[in-house]
Amino acid sequence: MRRVNCDRYPCHFQDQDCTFCFCPFYPCLEERTGGHFKEEKWCCEKCTLIHQKNIANSVMDALINGEELAQIWKRVVKDL
Secondary structure: OOOOOOOOOOOOOOOOOOOOOOOOOOOOOOHHHOOEEEOOEEEOOOOOHHHOHHHHHHHHHHHHOOOOHHHHHHHHHOOO
16 A cells, blocks of 8 residues: 655655554664664664565554564564
């Protein structure tokens, strides 16, 4: 799903999946995603993980099926 009329689009890259405008894992504190601390706050500006279509679909399906965020996160980051 993509909302090209969003005033923040593209916040990461062209043709990103915007199912999650805000990451359900924030703050993940996982630097392998491209996230980092900036002025003592977690910054996600270089992370594109949740905007990748396959990741967004997988996370949404898992949430709909009642899975816990911690378990979903473990699956998402296992291949980073």
